[in-house]
Amino acid sequence: MIGSVIAGIASSAVRLATPYLYAAIGETIGQLSGVLNLGVDGIMLMGAYVAFFIVLRTGSLSLGLISAAGIGAVLGLLMAFISVTLKAEQGISGIGLYIFGLGLSTLLFGMTVGHVQTIDGFPDLVIPGLSAIPVIGDIFFHHNILVYVAFALVPIAWFVLNRTPFGLKVRAAGQKPEAADSLGVNVERIRYMTVILGGTLSGVAGASLSIALLNTFQQNLTNGMGFIAVALVYFGGWRTSGVLLGALLFSTVNAIQVWLQVKGVNVPSDFALMMPYVVTILVLTAMAKRRVNTPAALNKPFERGES
């Protein structure tokens, strides 16, 4: 009995971690190259809306997903242009992007859909064999495809960042752009690539909410998840494994909170809703001292000093 409760909570924690993983992995790559994008939440909202709208109109899940990725890439390009080419203050431009995404998705939703509807999202893809393993199978192998891809993304991102020439350039651009530049690495191009990639993944993160996890859209669907994703990057110390750990911790606390509420356990609901955030802040504070991995050039536009 208690076992199945734990398995249930764990399974929904794995599911809930999905949007955080996409968004936070994308943000990690961007920050490692030196760009802080605080607009993640806005991009997620646009991705969520576009995916939902396309699926509602065409019924094609893959088209919805691709569109969400596409709008994410476009918004990433916009962020890159503002922060890399125009060298605007990154924090401010990110907040601007968030407000833009929030406003535009609300407006478009009002114009094109208007009221809350549901769609048929990505179905669960039960992995043959593995899903039969007791407990483990229930926790990990009864999910939709976007969940599997999100978890696969973690080692892939690790590999790209740490084992490829591209990853080396990304990390150099964020640690010491002058050094990269002096070896002929085009720092601005690298940053464009990472920010567009981050935007794309944020778009997918939004889609994972609207067409896989919740199968609906409403105003401000993400409710600040994009900001949590940014926090997870710091939490994870700019390591993909750390981000995975943080996302799972956060989603587990969230899953427990949901379970408590469903069970009608007598906790004030506001308090329950606060829990994941409180835990995040506590852990972030506790880890504040271990900032060895911080990209030294984070938030600093690169200039060669030549006029």
Next chain:
Amino acid sequence: MVVAIGQRVETLEARGIVKRFPGVLANDHVDFDVRAGEIHALLGENGAGKSTLMKILYGLYRPDAGEILVNGAPVRFHSPLDAIRRGIGMVHQHFMLVPTFTVAENVALGLPSSRRVVLDLDRVSARIEELARLYGLHVDPSAEVRQLSVGEQQRVEILKVLYRGASLLILDEPTAVLTPQEVNELFQILRQMVDDGHGIIFISHKLHEVIGLSDRVTVLRDGRVVDTVPTAEATKEGLARLMVGREVLFRVDRPPVEQGDVRLAVEGLWAEGDAGLDALRGVDLEVRAGEILGLAGVSGNGQRELAEVIAGLRRPSRGRVMIDGRDVTGASPARLLDHGLSYIPEERMVDGTVGEFSVEENLILKDHHHPPYAHGIFLNFTRIAEESDRLIKDFDIKTPSRKTLVKSLSGGNIQKLILARELSRNPRVLVAAQPTRGLDVSATEYVHRRLIEQRGKGCAILLISEDLDEILNLADRIAVIYEGEIMGVVEREGVEVETLGLMMAGVRPDAVPAQGKGVVTEEQGDSAPKGNQKT
């Protein structure tokens, strides 16, 4: 597997190069050339335009006019990549290494991998070791760069260049941060590279290095070439005159000064270094008013930690720091300023200035909150402007204006700015760490005069320097530090260089045979090195 992407350079030539920055003509129709198999030295005062010219040859800056020729054919560099492909490599004045990367990662950065999309760090490391053996550039490819000493980091820079198959090397002040021993090692490596047919451009402010190493010398002054001469025909005095446009004295007069009470004392000081090991192990020192105490020693023996503890930037694990008899151990830098302490840090780019601030703001950085710069909570901009202009003139800081951002000044001029600020505060106690590192001959002469002047005003000066000539020129007494311990304190008069050398290698003077107290020998003064004034 050799990653020689660079082509072979027989000649590299710059013709009529012009480069302007806002308010400065950094290069004014410069002609310069270097051939395979020679070392061509480039000399010039701080801000003469040496680094700028090199950055143009390396494709980092684009010239406003003029052309670059490789093997006689005109080329156009849009980025350093173009220069690297042509076989040109550069070791920068301020190192271009990613501190969190390993040596191999720093070398591999920006290069295609032999395994295409997957890094080949194992092969890179093997090749690094091969090159290291060939040229005696020993360094562990898997070590993280931030854990390496400055000398090792420089080897990594040279390896980066060699790895790319460069046949022409630009070395911008490579010796400024090296110990004398490391300089010798570097010179051996450079000579070997020249024998292998490499061409080398070598920048240094140390004339004896230029004379000892190079085949030809070009002197720049205010962005213009003054002359190019074969080194065999050059003398130290002649080169200095070309550089500065007047005679340069390589020594200063040190008038006798009445010494006062002990101003600065450290007692039984222990402190940890960055790596957590004991960098200071029971240091005792005293400096009196009107005295310069020279602290000699090979760098990395605790000098930096000692300076930082005194300046309130590092907490000692044991012991005391006293100023005017008052215990100031662990006091904040702000309180130490009030006690009249001035500090010229060794890492001037990191610790001494705010690059994003203007020259003027950096000059008043430490005194902005009291008169004459402030009236209550308001800044007095007229006075700030006047004082800044005066300091810029007095210290000959080359800057287009007092509003220029410090990060765009040349290396030597940033150093002058710190000196101007610290010395103009009329300190009671001055800690000067490597104060003339990276300075040209006339600026060095000037700084030496200012230090002597402060001594005359009764300031207690702790002069930390690796340059024995500098210490012998200025100090009243000399302490030698080795592995965090003071090997002894000797009077400057009559001390033998050999004795100091032994102490720097960890031998205590009482262990040196036939020496009395104070290590005074019979032939007082005669044994002092050349270029040293008898007082």
